[in-house]
Amino acid sequence: MMNPVSRISLFVLVALVPSVFVLLPTIAFVANSFFAVENGQIVPTFTLSNYAAFLQQPEYWGVFVNTLGLCLQVSIICLVFGLPVAWFIWRLPERNRYPMLFVVILPLFMSYVVKLFAFRSILGLNGFLNQLLVASHLIDKPQMAFLFSRDAIVLTQASMFFPYMVLPIFLNLERIPHSLTQASSDLGASAGMTFREVVLPLTMPGVVAGLVFVFIMSLGDYITPQMVGGMMGHTFGRVVWSQFGVTFNWPLGASFGVVLVLVCAALVGAVGMTSRQQRI
Amino acid sequence: MIKRRTFLKTTLGTGLALSAPWVARAQTRELRIQTWEGYTEPEWLKPFEEANDVVCRVNFTTSDDDLFTKALASKGGDFDVFALNTALIPRYVANSLYLPIDPSRLTNFEKLAPAFHDNALTVVDGEVRSLPFAWGSNPLIYDQDYFTEAPDSWGVLWDPALDKQVMMVDDSSSVISVAALYLGYEDPFNLNADQYAEVKRILIEQKQILLTYYAGFADGVSLFAQNGVKAMYSMGEPQVKELQAQGVNAALTIPKEKATGWLDGWMLSPSCRDVDLAYAWFDACLSQATGKIMTEKLGYGNTTDLDANAAAGLDYADKLVWFQLAPDTEYRTQLWNEIKAA
Known part of the structure; x- marks a missing residue:
């Protein structure tokens, strides 16, 4: 048995790292959002004007709402493709299941920036896409239409965050005993019916987790829209970013950051509550 | 087997031997330099150290924000001399984070070329605040395969004939300043409400034909090369070289409306521990030999050897409007967000 003193000192030691490197910076950042900038210097006062600026100016909240819409679209596309893929992998014989899962999560081993540049060159x-289409005579000259649009952002983000949708759904599927699906077919249900009535309801926690993962990652990603979105690439992350550097309006940037964190927290909270109510 | 005592002796001995240079150094003079990478190349740092029997402790600046917060926190106590974009001098002056420089203590002050000797950003009311050292510009880069001769106006970036073949950078101060220059405003860093309205109008109009706002130095180069871009606002001269390396027949020009430029200078920290040494360092940096090497090695414009500048094609310092800190940067950022959201 450890004596109380060494136990407490061990706890302090372990707690020190996260508090110094995570908690303190977070507190500093929240505190900054109530500060003001005067004569190019950050003044520690208490003001709500940064939050008021967000609510009053449509170039801030309007972009925020647009960005939420974009993230929702990305999450739904990931779900539409991710659920069948996870289900397909789960149905594979055990020998092939994990190698296949590995293939799906393989892109996670690659740097984010490399993937972005890859998408840009495709x-x-x-x-590549233009060369392919021209070579196969589907179009007669290369088109600029594939890059620098809202669709390009959705496509790129959906591809990049796809594994984050497949993984939680797959892990959830793994927990469904095969005896349940066997019982379902024994009782005369078709494969489709078994999926609808048995597998899908039991998979909901994974689906919800995947949606939250993808949504939050897409919301925090301000580089992809800038890199592939062109004139449509102005998202809320970019608005936050613009308050730093030469602008030196850290308080305003921090308040926007707090808004982002609150929305994410509310989302996770709401999802947690519904899943508890529905016992999924 | 090594005996414990032998081990201890050896460890102690090795430790002492390894630390000897530091022990010795502690007795020589020391200069703490805070700078962007490239301004303390061994070609002029080493001779300076040897000539003055000094050890330089160089710290590289990672961003203007970082440097400013660091300087504010320690009142400049972390360094003796520092390199800074002259646009940001007012920020340091307002917070007393500098010391005026006495040009009579410098042998090389008179070597500064006229455009830099009496620069309005560095010499205010007769007080020398910074010593111009390196500069570059934001030229118009164009594809020579498309343009038979250099475009003479920023207007090409608004030309509907170049639909989706022109680019700007994603940065409020750059974009607003160049739009103001194109509109013929004398001082792009001090604009009134009407001028801002006009700037906003033409920048929103420009969105119709822009391919994209590029995100950074390398991003601009790769987008230009991969997407048949014909002209762009450039973040700096080295983009031309990188485009040429990627097979683009690129060239740069300073349009008739002028272009913006950046000018970095050396400043003296209020917490400087050895002022004589700091002046010696300034003299070393303002020597023509240093300027020549910097231009030849790094491609930045220097402020003392105009022949070296001309040889590198950097003969347009007088056609540049040096970057200044606009008094209303927050408004500019807001305007930029409005333009992008429009």
């Missing part, structure tokens, strides 16, 4: 004017 979709660009001199890119």
Whole structure:
């Protein structure tokens, strides 16, 4: 048995790292959102004007709402493709299941920036997609239309965050005993019916987790829209970013950051509550 | 087997031997330099150290924000001399984070070329606040395969004939300043409400034909090369070289409306521990030999050797409007967000 003193000191030691490197910076950042900038210097006062600016100016909240819509679209696309893929992998014989899962999560081993540049060179004017379409005579000259649009953002983000949808759903499927699906077919249900009535309801926690993962990652990603979105690439992350650097309006940027964190927290909370109510 | 005593002796001995240079150094003079990478190249740092029997402790600046917060926190106590974009001098002056420089203590002050000797950003009311050291510009980069001769106006970035073949950078101060220059406003860093309205109007109009706002130095180069871009606002001269390396027949020009430029200078910290040494360092940096090497090695414009500048094609310092800190940067950022959200 450890004596109380060494136990407490061990706890302090273990707690020190997260508090110094996570908790303190977070507190500093929340505190900053109530500060003001005067004569190019951050003044520690208490003001709500940063939050008021967010609510009053449509170039802030309007972009925020647009960004939420974009993230929702990305999450739904990931779900539409991720659920069948997870289900397909789960149905594979055990020998092939994990190698296949590995293939799906393989892109996670690659750097984010590399993937972005890859997408840009696939979709660009001199890119792979244009070369392929021209070579197969589907179009007669390369088109600029694939890159720098809202669709390009959705496509790129959906591809990049796809594994985060497949993984939780797959892990959830793994917990469904095969005896349940066997019982379902024994009782005369078709494969489709078994999926609808048995598998899908039991998979909901994974689906919800996947949706939350993808949504939050898409919301926090301000580089992809800028890199592939062109004139449509102005998302809320970019608005936050613009308050730093030469602008030096950290308090305003921090208040926008707090808004983002609150929305994410509310989302996770709401999902947690519904899943508890529905016992999923 | 090594005996414990032998081990201890050896460890102690090795430790002492390894630390000897530091022990010795502690007795020589020391200069703490805070700078952007590239301004303390061994070609001029080493001779300076040897000539003055000094050890330089160089710290590289990662961003203007970082440097400012660091300087504020320690009142400049972390360094003796520092390199800073001259646009940001007012921020340091307002917070007393500098010391005026006495040009009579410098042998090389008179070597500064006229455009830099009496620069309005560095010499205010007869007080020398910074010593111009390196500069560059934001030229118009164009594809020579498309343009038979250099475009003479920023207007090409608004030309509907170049639909989806022109780019700007994603940065409020750059974009607003160049739009103001194009509109013919004398001082792009001090605009009134009507001028801002006009700037906003033409920047929103420009969105119709822009391919994209590029995110950074390398991003601009790769987008230009991969997407048949014909002209762009450039973040700096080295983009031309990188485009040429990627097979683009690129060139730069300063349009008739002028272009913006950045000018970095050396400043003296209020907490400087060895002022004589700091002046010696300034003299070393303002020597023509240093300027020549910097231009040849790094491609930045220097402020003392105009022949070296001309040889590198950097002969347009007088056609540049040096970047200044606009008095209303927050408004500019808001305007930029409005333009992008429009």
